[in-house]
Amino acid sequence: MMRQEFARDIASLDAVFGFMRRFADEERLDARASYVLNLAVEEFFTNIVKYGKGREGGVLLEAVRSGGTVTIRLEEETSVPFDVTRQTVTQFDTPFAERKPGGLGIHIAREMLDGLAYDYVDGTSRITLTKHLES
Amino acid sequence: MFSISVNDEGIVVLTGRFDASQTDRAREVFAGLRNSAVVDFRDLDYISSAGLGVLLATQQRLKKDGNAIKLVHMNRMVRDVFKIARFDLIFEIE
Numbered sequence: 001m002m003r004q005e006f007a008r009d010i011a012s013l014d015a016v017f018g019f020m021r022r023f024a025d026e027e028r029l030d031a032r033a034s035y036v037l038n039l040a041v042e043e044f045f046t047n048i049v050k051y052g053k054g055r056e057g058g059v060l061l062e063a064v065r066s067g068g069t070v071t072i073r074l075e076e077e078t079s080v081p082f083d084v085t086r087q088t089v090t091q092f093d094t095p096f097a098e099r100k101p102g103g104l105g106i107h108i109a110r111e112m113l114d115g116l117a118y119d120y121v122d123g124t125s126r127i128t129l130t131k132h133l134e135s
Numbered sequence: 136m137f138s139i140s141v142n143d144e145g146i147v148v149l150t151g152r153f154d155a156s157q158t159d160r161a162r163e164v165f166a167g168l169r170n171s172a173v174v175d176f177r178d179l180d181y182i183s184s185a186g187l188g189v190l191l192a193t194q195q196r197l198k199k200d201g202n203a204i205k206l207v208h209m210n211r212m213v214r215d216v217f218k219i220a221r222f223d224l225i226f227e228i229e
Contacts, residue, residue, distance in 0.1 A: 013156045035181065035212045042183050046155045096225060097195055104220055105184030111219045 001064040002026070008049055008059055008076070016045055016061065023063040029070070033133050036112040037063075037072060040129050043105035044074050044084065052078060065133075069114075072129040081120035084127055139164045147204075150178040153186035161186065165193040170202050177208035187220055194225060205229060 002023050006012040020041060024034040041061070048059055060075040084106060094100075110116055115130030137151040139161050147164065174190075190204070197203055205227045209217070217223050 010156050013154055017152065017154070032212060038181065039183050039216070042154055042185075046185065097198070099191065099195075099225075100188075104187060108184060108216060108219050112215075 001062065003060065003062045005058040005060045006045075008052060008055065008057070010046060010049055012049075012059075013042065013045070016041060019061060020063070027065045027070070029065075030134065033070065033131055036131055037070060037129070039105075040109040040113055040131075041072060041074070043109045044127050044129070047084065047106065048074065048076055051082065052076065052080075068133045068135060070131045070133065072131075074127045074129075076125050077123055078125050079123060081125055083118045083120075085116055085118045137161075141167070145172060147172055147174040148178070149174065149176055152181040153179060154181065154183050155185035158185050158189050161189045162192075165189060168193065168197065168204070171197065172202075172204050174204050174206050175208055176206055176210070176213060179213060180210070182213050182216060184220070187216070187222060191222070191225065203227065 002019065004019050006016055006019075017038060020034070020038050023029075024037070029037070045059060055076070055078055057077045060073075062073040062075070064071050109129075113129055114132045115128070117128040117130075119126050119128075137149075137153055137157040137160070139150075140148050141164065142148055147168070153161065190206075194204055203226075207229045209228060214223075214228070217226070217228065
């Protein structure tokens with residue numbers, strides 16, 4: 001298992017990707033699984049940064065592999081819970097000229113992951129991402 | 136590591152990882168496009184929704200004048216991201 005806390009800032013992304021690369025190397029993840037996990041982590045991390053401006057404290061990232069499944073958790077202390085599993089994107093029916101990318105990242109991540117869960121307990125918001133590895 | 140440049144033939148060349156920390160730089164280059172152009176993805180390893188947003192805004196701006204960007208040489212994973220986002224209906228992808 002690997003854990004690391006990151007400053008709540010888009011500039012942290014380089015370090016976040018470095019963390020993910022070390023985890024992928026250690027667990028010998030294939031290129032596809034690695035891409036999916038990187039993308040999902042980036043989308044949820046940037047969401048936390050974007051909607052958590054002014055909040056103190058960092059974002060804790062935890063990655064673990066158990067057999068053929070990888071689980072990544074993103075945790076933050078916040079008084080404002082936001083259940084990402086309830087976020088929907090319906091822009092596909094919007095005319096091209098009016099289409100905006102909002103919500104797209106969460107949609108892509110959900111489609112590529114095998115599991116997405118959210119819980120909020122005692123001021124801690126936690127997003128759990130699951131990806132089954134191809135054997 | 137991400138880089139974006141326009142080569143002598145006017146092709147926009149993307150390299151590396153196009154993530155949310157790179158959008159300002161990419162927007163600057165795409166803002167310079169006035170006509171239809173090709174964007175070469177051959178050396179692009181990764182793109183997220185942040186990169187898609189920059190491309191979408193560029194396509195919307197160019198289409199107003201009847202122009203467009205065409206995307207070429209995408210790797211399989213990047214192409215999958217475009218399909219899931221249904222951006223394969225917005226861009227010509229070769």
